[in-house]
Amino acid sequence: MRTAKSSSKLLGPVALAFCLAASGHAFAGPMPETENGRYSLSPAGDGVLRLDTRTGAVSTCTNSGAGWACYAVPDERTAMDSEIGRLQADIGRLQAENEKLKSELASREPTVSGKIEEPLPKADSLKPPKVAESERKIEIPLPSDRDMDRMMSFLEQAWRRLIEMANRLQRDVNSGKI
Incomplete structure (x- = not known):
């Protein structure tokens, strides 16, 4: 029994020190x-x-x-994750819209029924057929008298201006301006 009493006497001060240390903290x-x-x-x-x-x-x-x-x-990872989420939502929306448009297109009546039997013409076949030289006639309409008078009036005015310009140039050279 003596050992039990000595250990209980020792246990008290150790427990007290531990409690004081914990309460101090x-x-x-x-x-x-x-x-x-x-x-x-x-x-x-x-x-x-x-x-x-x-x-x-x-x-x-x-x-x-x-x-x-x-x-x-700003956390780049968070920003990238939110961008990926936004893009995935956009992809889902676009896929749904694509499916809707495909079903609309399928429900429409076809514009051309059946297969077209003859192929489209080639570019060469759209040219006019060649005609013999003797069959080709080119007609150029001649100007009327009124058109001729207008042309002559224009040429006369141009000629007068040219002569006036030459005379002015000659006067400037003789007077020493040029």
Whole structure:
């Protein structure tokens, strides 16, 4: 029995020390998040990059005179996943629209019934058939008297202007302007 009494005497002070140590830790309050390793900080530019080791979120933190401010860095993976989701929704919508248009087209009456028996003409067959030289006659209509008078009037005016221009040039050369 003696051993039981000596061990119980020893167990009391050990339990008391353990309780005091635990209560001291509890009274001290929770440790700040940076002390338990939740955030990892790395210098970057005029601030720091903060990595949340629990969630994987990355933030940029800068000191703007009024204090430190942290802003989340856009996650490329999240942006890519949302873009993939949007594209998949678009593909589904387009496939449904394609099926709808196919069924509409199938329900319409055909515009041509049956197969066309004769093939389409070749480009050479659309040319007019060759005619013998003796059969070809080209008729050019002659101008009327009125058309001839208009042409003569135009030529006379052009000739007068040309003569006037030559006379002016001759006068400028003789007077020394040119």
